[in-house]
Amino acid sequence: MIESRFGPNGGNRLPQPDTKNRLLEAAERLFASEGLSRTSLRAITCEAGVNVAAVHYHFGSKDELLVELVRRRIAPMNEERLARLDAIERASEGGPLPLEPVLRAFVEPAFRFRSEMSGHEQLGRFFGRLYAEPEEILESTLREIFEDVAKRFRDAFARAVPHLPDDELDWRFHFLVGTVVHTLMGRREMQAPTDDPPPDQEVIDRVIRFTAAGLSAPVEMGQ
Amino acid sequence: MIESRFGPNGGNRLPQPDTKNRLLEAAERLFASEGLSRTSLRAITCEAGVNVAAVHYHFGSKDELLVELVRRRIAPMNEERLARLDAIERASEGGPLPLEPVLRAFVEPAFRFRSEMSGHEQLGRFFGRLYAEPEEILESTLREIFEDVAKRFRDAFARAVPHLPDDELDWRFHFLVGTVVHTLMGRREMQAPTDDPPPDQEVIDRVIRFTAAGLSAPVEMGQ
DNA sequence: AGGCGATTCAAACGCATGATTGAATCGCGC
DNA sequence: GCGCGATTCAATCATGCGTTTGAATCGCCT
Numbered sequence: 001m002i003e004s005r006f007g008p009n010g011g012n013r014l015p016q017p018d019t020k021n022r023l024l025e026a027a028e029r030l031f032a033s034e035g036l037s038r039t040s041l042r043a044i045t046c047e048a049g050v051n052v053a054a055v056h057y058h059f060g061s062k063d064e065l066l067v068e069l070v071r072r073r074i075a076p077m078n079e080e081r082l083a084r085l086d087a088i089e090r091a092s093e094g095g096p097l098p099l100e101p102v103l104r105a106f107v108e109p110a111f112r113f114r115s116e117m118s119g120h121e122q123l124g125r126f127f128g129r130l131y132a133e134p135e136e137i138l139e140s141t142l143r144e145i146f147e148d149v150a151k152r153f154r155d156a157f158a159r160a161v162p163h164l165p166d167d168e169l170d171w172r173f174h175f176l177v178g179t180v181v182h183t184l185m186g187r188r189e190m191q192a193p194t195d196d197p198p199p200d201q202e203v204i205d206r207v208i209r210f211t212a213a214g215l216s217a218p219v220e221m222g223q
Numbered sequence: 224m225i226e227s228r229f230g231p232n233g234g235n236r237l238p239q240p241d242t243k244n245r246l247l248e249a250a251e252r253l254f255a256s257e258g259l260s261r262t263s264l265r266a267i268t269c270e271a272g273v274n275v276a277a278v279h280y281h282f283g284s285k286d287e288l289l290v291e292l293v294r295r296r297i298a299p300m301n302e303e304r305l306a307r308l309d310a311i312e313r314a315s316e317g318g319p320l321p322l323e324p325v326l327r328a329f330v331e332p333a334f335r336f337r338s339e340m341s342g343h344e345q346l347g348r349f350f351g352r353l354y355a356e357p358e359e360i361l362e363s364t365l366r367e368i369f370e371d372v373a374k375r376f377r378d379a380f381a382r383a384v385p386h387l388p389d390d391e392l393d394w395r396f397h398f399l400v401g402t403v404v405h406t407l408m409g410r411r412e413m414q415a416p417t418d419d420p421p422p423d424q425e426v427i428d429r430v431i432r433f434t435a436a437g438l439s440a441p442v443e444m445g446q
Numbered sequence: 447a448g449g450c451g452a453t454t455c456a457a458a459c460g461c462a463t464g465a466t467t468g469a470a471t472c473g474c475g476c
Numbered sequence: 477g478c479g480c481g482a483t484t485c486a487a488t489c490a491t492g493c494g495t496t497t498g499a500a501t502c503g504c505c506t
Binding site: 035037038131133146150154168170171172173174175177178179180181182183185188189190203206207209210211212213214215216217219 | 260373402408411429
């Protein structure tokens with residue numbers, strides 16, 4: 001049976017009459033500012049201006065909304081990371097990789113996607129929350145989305161900092177992630193609450209400087 | 224009116240018949256493994272083997288239990304940090320401070336308190352959650368507990384790495400906290416789930432190596 | 447022995463949550 | 477203009493939540 005035309009409601013030409021996307025955006029905003037488990041369905045649908053039942057109609061459940069949100073937000077960020085890493089590896093032709101570009105390929109997409117987000121720069125906090133709040137429903141999704149990135153970048157760092165033993169490399173990659181996530185979450189220990197946020201590129205450069213030094217530190221305890 | 228004797232129930236000689244501490248320990252365990260907002264009072268009291276009403280009798284509310292838990296756990300850790308920093312500053316007699324000991328004074332108490340915890344090494348995750356889940360009730364408590372530590376260590380790092388401008392120092396201190404918190408949370412990106420956790424001192428040394436290099440990196444963007 | 451304050455307990459409260467229902471509404475294709 | 481699937485909506489469900497209550501229990505002190 002041929003799909004005679006498209007579905008109803010504009011026939012998939014307008015994929016949704018906005019409801020689905022408005023739900024995703026409202027959910028992202030609230031998840032970021034209130035936390036995953038502290039955000040109720042009613043708060044989301046109220047913020048989106050739609051009925052409560054819309055969530056279950058379009059996504060099936062609150063959990064599946066969250067999974068869909070992760071797929072839409074995190075996956076593209078990781079694809080950009082991998083694309084940039086591809087370019088670096090292609091340019092190096094099997095030789096050692098330059099550390100700073102690899103670092104930037106990992107760090108910059110995270111900040112870029114944060115600020116690209118429709119007006120509000122909450123994606124960083126949402127992103128950070130994924131690490132902090134253990135939603136078992138997300139475990140497999142996150143693993144699936146981050147597995148490639150983790151593996152590819154681990155190997156890239158191994159080529160960029162070849163003097164490191166494997167276990168030390170794993171740990172330093174872990175520390176890098178901690179630095180990035182904590183910074184995306186936007187908590188500054190010493191910042192006066194009145195200061196306005198600094199431009200992304202400045203923060204990125206500081207992160208790169210710090211982590212590049214940490215990653216390339218000698219492995220012997222020379223101090 | 225003279226406090227004729229002590230209170231009832233052993234007259235404060237046994238401060239509580241265990242209930243209060245059992246609640247705190249059960250709460251800490253569950254907060255750490257399940258998250259702050261996903262842990263119910265009933266789960267806590269069930270785990271502790273006491274009645275639900277005991278929480279309100281001893282603490283007043285779930286939130287106040289959390290605050291009390293923070294005071295009991297985090298405050299001593301920070302006191303040890305400050306004591307160690309005092310010793311370092313006393314030994315330096317106004318001169319520049321050695322970076323690595325200052326770093327260790329900040330990092331080691333966190334890991335030590337984690338493993339000291341009655342059998343379970345969950346304090347790290349609990350500690351990490353305090354950063355990740357924004358309980359507005361904790362905001363003032365956490366600020367009060369961490370304010371001194373943040374200020375004192377910021378100044379110490381300024382003396383240990385004197386070539387850094389103030390804003391760069393603030394950021395690097397932020398990155399250090401991110402590294403520590405993320406590591407305390409215990410998520411390893413590359414670790415097989417079957418591996419058993421490495422000894423604390425080994426992890427501490429790796430953290431110190433990484434952050435010492437990051438903190439003392441040159442501030443110019445010299446690749 | 448008896449009184450009394452500290453503590454425990456089972457039961458219930460009101461409320462917010464995630465989920466579900468079934469009818470109403472919409473808008474295209476026929 | 478009619479039918480039909482896609483979509484919205486108000487209303488409702490059962491459940492679990494934090495909290496409160498009031499009576500029972502415990503153990504020291506006089």
